[in-house]
Amino acid sequence: MTARAPAPHPVITFIVRRLIATVFLLIVVSMITFAIFFLLPRLAGQTTRGLASQYIGRNPTPAAVHAIEQQLGLDAPLPVQYGRFLRGIVLGEHFNAGTSKAYCPPPCFGYSFKNQQPVWPMMVSGLPVTISLAAGAAILWLVGGVAIGVISALRRGTLFDRFSMGVALAGVSLPIFFTGLIALELFSYKWPIFPNVQFVPFTQNPLLWARNLVLPWIVLAFLYAALYARLTRAGMLETMSEDYIRTARAKGLPERTVIFKHGLRAALTPIVTIFGMDIGLLLGGAILTEVTFSLHGLGLFTVEAIQNQDLPEILGVTLLAAFFIVIANLVVDVLYAVVDPRVRR
Amino acid sequence: MSTPVSTAGTAGAIGGAGDALLEVTGLTKHFPITRGIIFRQKVGAVQAVDQVDFSVAPGQTLGLVGESGCGKTTTGRLLTRLLEPTGGRIMFEGRDITHLSMGKMRPLRRDIQMIFQDPYSSLNPRHTVGGIVGAPLRLQKVKTEKGIKATVQELLELVGLNPEHYNRYPHEFSGGQRQRIGIARTLALRPKLIVADEPVSALDVSIQAQVINLLEDLQNELGLTYVVIAHDLSVVRHISDHVAVMYLGKIVELAGRDQLYAAPRHPYTVALMSAVPVPAPVRVDGRRQRRERIRLSGDVPSPLNPPPACRFHTRCWKAQEVCRTQEPPLTELIPGHRVACHFPENTAASAE
């Protein structure tokens, strides 16, 4: 039977369906996050008064605590607070900034409890760093990992294969903060090849941008490149034993074409999926890297937010990260539908 | 074989309730196809089995042939109630089992058993042969005089396996041996009806015959009734008393084996038979020659939207307007031979 897709634009329906699902997913995620950060501590015995007094200086009077409670809207019931939060994201919100009402345009993730600044712009200002970090590292690990993986697969059992797979395993087994600190200690202080790991915007000085980020890139990429080398190797070994590779050879194609056009092309498809997921999940890696290298990105922002127990910030960054993950998954799925003609839903 | 097949009439009338062990009328299975952005709605259905009638007398074998995707397996799974029929009726020993619940069906499972096509996937690789063959006994809580182990070993012996293989795992056996294990499991509950779904098509030629012989011997010995599903016309001829030919979810021809193979009536059956390669080279002047055969063009259409009226008309060389507009009923042209065709073949032959 021919299995031609009957729907006119399967990819488009698919994307629309996934987008709607994504919105639902994010709402559920936000609800759970909200519940966990606002509800769970209360179940564990925290009072709103205690919460409010966290954001006061040294000697809070009850009156001051009450003022803060009101100011942060902590006195409202939780569902109301959640509704306010959602509305802010969609419609924006007006906040009392003191002299006047400040408008926080959508997506408004509320105001930081700690420094009373809107959360969204602070997160946005951290984005370039995290994106630079992620993008550079991703390119590094993708290119490096795939290249090593392909060579290892083709030279299966050779010294190169064993060695690179050993290194790969080491990469996966070493905590990122450990490698990061050692790299920093060696290449930034002891032999200052990459001194001053510090973020310089790309637009300001691309060369300095790259130079300053080399160390974090390598450290972050080391963890992932290892994984990708292993995945590529396994994928290549599998595809190279597929029947269609035999067909390609039977056609008399040069080995290079067989490997890259036929073998790698197919082996890369699952890697695309994992790559997308990893990009989405990169905040985790970014936290450790940014803390280790003091890069002012989302990761460091997150840690700060958590240290300050700044709930709107925590909520915002959790949601933003969830958003990245979900979007990355969506992109991966769409990409998959584009890359692999068999996937049509 | 002399017992004539008791074929069900269009209205489902049969000679007598006691005649048929299994009687199927208007059996239909549609698999819904859903689509939708948020809420999935039904947009169509795969008409895997559509209005199928037949019956099988005790001790007899009904062969079910047809091309891939015509609904043979689905029919088999409906008979054993692994699938819920969309419509129609299945009578087993005069009892309506069409919509029996899983719980009510459970005791009946002793009587209706299935042999599966793939000897590799039909045995759980993590269970021992003893566990596999003994499972029906344990599940149905059958009391055995000598205990389960002895019973299982007897069964193994019955299907020609070494009883000492009790504690071995399926992967230690060849395909033919595995199929025997599957058969032993089927026999454990002493069923009356066995539905065998392509029991030999996964086996090597040299092994096929072993299993076919085994099935025949068991039938003779235990008085089993078979519904054998196969796509190999020669195997079906060898094993069946009656043969039903399916095309796109429908039975197009149903007759006694000899009748059918001697003089097929439905053009599809004719084409099917002529397509079977024969291990006898045709030579003229020492040069090989092509065997004359009826060539069917194209592929089987999709059961998602099968052609209207006679489903075969798109590939039939005899098709006329009526074939496109009117569905031919499965009528009994001559006794014991039913055909669903407006222009049946070999009518002269039957007139003899």
Place this chain on the structure above:
Amino acid sequence: GGSGGSGGSGGGGGTATKASFNAGVTHVVNPSNHKGGTLNFASSSGIPDSADPGNTYYAQMWNLTRLYAMPLMTYASCPGPCGLKVVPDLATGPGVVSNNGLTWTYHIQPNVHFEDGTLVTSQDVKYAVERTFDRSKFPLGPGYYPSLLAPQNATCAKAMAAGKTTGCYPGPYVDRSKNLMGLNAVQTPNSTTVVFHLAKPFADFNYVTAIPQSAPVPPNKDTGANYQLHPISTGPYMFQSYQINKQLTMVPNPHWNPATDPNAKQLPSKIVLTFNVNPNDVDNRLLAGDIQVDLPGTGVQAAARTKILTSNSLKAQSDNPVSGFEWFMTLNNKVPPMNNIHCRMAVEYAANKTNNQTAYGGPYAGGTIGSTAAPPNVVGQKHFDLYEATTKSQGDLTKAKQQLQACGHPNGFSTGITYRSDRPKEVSVAQAMQAALARVGIKLTLHGFPTASYTSNFAGVPNYVHSHDLGITVYGWAPDWPDGYGEFYYIADGAAISPVGNTNLGELNDPLVNSLLGKFATENSATVRNSYTSQIDMQIMKDAAFLPIVYAKALLYRPSNLTNVYVQPFYGMYNYAVLGLK
């Protein structure tokens, strides 16, 4: 040693000296008036609370704000004991007391301008004080004005007595009447005079006006919570750009007049503060000369400490002042069995003070082993040692056991110790205490909490402390001003015990301590007040309410290209208002 106790040469600008270890504690190092260069600060965190002078409570910020804010009074810009004095800043002289200590009048300099060129008036000072009444906008700074100033009206007076604020002045953002000037406890009879009306006499009021909260804010430039992003400067520098937690850049304020501000200098052509730099990175950059100052002023990390202390040349470029902080533990008066003084004394004796000191970083980075509740740079502090902290610093187990006997727990008892889990030194000292007390059978369980909610939800919530048997609390304190009241009120006065955010963590409620603290408000004689300080200190230690750890010291490094470097003793770190570059 080297407390800034006495022997300082005194005098205004201090005297120049060659760079040597601790030179910056007593002398101005590299005095110079050379202008230009970029002065780089770095910090391993962000600005701890806010850059708004009205909303900050940290020594580093009080020090830093003097670069862009002129409060009425300030601490004198000089090394040694001289720096503990309050001197007029925006004001022309100290407050003039009248009306039985209830009225304080300040005259401000007539020719000080904001960064945009507008003249600073007394109304701007009043407005700044008014802002501090809005605790929801400015919750982080001290709350002295709302509690000291006369109630707005009778309703407020009644409410305040009950610990409420109904009817009280709500701050300029809510009370938008009368040209935004609604606070009647502060009057501005003319553009250069500010009059404060107090509810009760408060002899330390000059110290209160030395807090940056009194720095003028132009009402029409006030942006409420956003004012922190660009406070309108009256100091030598003004904000150019500020990204919270990332970077702050300041440039010279063109309308600043050196003549009106003798306590500050305008030497570098740019000041850049970088935040959230890895702590070791801060030190490495400091030693490499890439940055000149570590903003928090709490000293270098272990790695740099080792480098500095093991190299004579580096050591010569460092100072090791007492920072004004004292690290201590409070022994709770309410949590059994610690409510028994003998049990507390057992803890005092059993503690291993050397290990505690090591936990804080040893004699240089941690500080001198403390034996009193007040650190030596509180005016009036006197040395005594009730529990052999300095003489038997490993602990006196025999005496500890005797006290345990007296307490009725000869084989020890169990209790909990709280500490801030994100502060390695406190984590370390808690473990040291656990190990030390185990020697006499006292079983200590560790309860770490994040700094952010330490006093608001855990250690500072007496109910929580009682229900979880938290007998010992690790804490630290630097006074709001360097006298006994500034030091002790919040940590030892029974009246300061509050249900949340409590800072009297040991819940000490000793009538003698309470009454001596009460006398501070009306006693104007410095000598008498100083005698109170040591009496309170002695009483607290007799109560065994405090277990001092160290008088904090910081190992500060001063890069050689930094000029006018010296330790401002009240802040316990270099004076940021006068730094310059070679």
Place this chain on the structure above:
Amino acid sequence: MPDTLLDVADLRIHFPTSDGLVKAVDGISFSLERGQTLGIVGESGSGKSVTSLGIMGLHHGTNAQITGHIKLDGEELVGATPGRVRELRGSKMAMIFQDPLSSLHPYYTIGAQIAEAYLVHNQVGKKVAHKHAIDLLGRVGIPQPASRADDYPHQFSGGMRQRAMIAMALSCDPELLIADEPTTALDVTVQAQILDLIWDLQQEYHSAVIIITHDLGVVAELSDDILVMYAGRMAEYGSAEDTFDQPGHPYTWGLLASMPRIDEARLERLVPIKGTPPSLINVPSGCAFHPRCRYAGFTGGRSQTEVPELREVSPGHLAACHLTGDQRRKFRTELVLEETEASTARMTQGEA
């Protein structure tokens, strides 16, 4: 032999593995003329595919040890440079595989995959190659080839995929076409279409064809010569008529006897070959077939010890069997009798 295209002599393909040497092909010789078809039959694992891949030079890069001679148009391929063999592959010799779905790259269109084969061997542009691909698709009977060329393999039906494979193989007019089980995955009617197609194309191109299958019917239809393989060795080699009419090896007899046939009278009972195919690592000593051979006892023990040589049983018809000509005739006659007069008597297990 005037027009010999392929000459294989004593071909051995061995795989050293950790468990021992797998002698997948062990001394195979045959030759093939242009316009002729050779059928290779044998059970699963008998080395059919390994032989064909050996001819195509597709064992390069594995650890296969290849000895013997493969002469294509007089050119020795064993030991030739991989580059040279690659040049010949696709242009002078081409291959069709069993499972057309897995043999086509899922990510490229059918047209592109066919064009690619043409591109590597001809100095032409992409457009020309694409047109050529469409031409070929039309030639192998794909309707609307121009639009179907842009389809992906999964959008084709099984029969169409196999047609596409054939089109790809034919893209450079190969002189030798190897079809490794080209129809096993297909339905009978589609199989007939494909066999017809191969037949027609062979007539058209006059190329030599090797068809590999385990279906004796298929070889009978297409082949001039037949090579029966057992356990990597040649069991029988001769013209199609000889092999089917006077099979010379008991294994061939067994294969023929165990198949139910549609073209002959139905047997009451099939005669299976007992046992299962041997391991290629522990090939039974002597004649590899002896454990399964009912006549092994008649060779005076030679079949257990001595590997039988290929001997002419009739001119140009070789068989590797220890039986003497007389024995062979006698047993064969008995077997045929047994078959035709197959009794309906119950067979019991004891008879084995």
Place this chain on the structure above:
Amino acid sequence: MAAPLDVAPSGDVAPEAMLSGISAKAIEGRSLGQIAWLRLRRDKVAMAGGAVVIFLILVAIFGPFLVQNPDIYHANLINPTLSRPNGPFGGISVAHPFGVEPVTGRDVLSRIVNGARVSLLIAFLATALAVSIGVVMGIIAGYVGGWVDGVIARSMDVFLAFPLLVFAIALVGVIPSSAFGLSGNSLRIGLLVFVIGFFAWPYMGRIIRGQTLSLREREFVDAARSIGARGPYILFRELLPNLVAPILVYSTLLIPTNILFEAALSYLGVGIIPPTPSWGGMISDAVNSGFYSIDPMYMIIPGLAIFITVMAFNLFGDGLRDALDPRSSR
């Protein structure tokens, strides 16, 4: 002859056995597990990994009884002004083969040994939690299908959408030192196990769901149903045994991930409560106290411990996968 019920002689070889190259005698009566074990035994690297794993487990269980008390201070081994251990390499000596900690002078060896207990305990428990939830959910989703599958699959999406690390640090931060009837380290360990396990299960769930989906299509499931088996029987007797291999493999690969995760949490300051040592906590101490650059051994030793453990688990897991997955043996 021509026996229809011909029994293959016992020396007869199964075709798969031929394929996988195992001779007939070797496989007689062997389960797939035993075969996998045979394969695994030939994999020297995996066996080495396995040996290290076993050694570590033994160390975690018995080690703490063999070493000195990890909480004892040795102030005499510490330089009082610099707080760092006297002597080179972090004060390595016969009494303290791995040296002592700066500041406290506690014995590093005994802290590493005790830390193994905590790190492995958390990793194992979290893995057990993730695996049990993942297996149950995955198997139900895969087998039952329909809306149940829909709900489970969506909730897996939700869980996977959570930035786990962010979440874990935030969550551990908001829970006070005693809650839910637990306190101190038991609460902390419980919390870590819960957070890691509860948010990692979807990874397992997806794998199991996929495997179940493909197993469900295998005919033996139908065979079981056709002999009257009920849902639970099919799930636990038919499907689960076939899932043992992926469960085992992914558990061994999940354990190292969880070890690293615990270390990361400790590094970020939300790990185990001191003085109980954990490897991540030791690195965190080294880094946060700033001593790692003057006393590198302080960080390198726990770092190496983590590295070796994770590596060993990974090697063993990889080998196990190769041994259990017949496809990979080709």
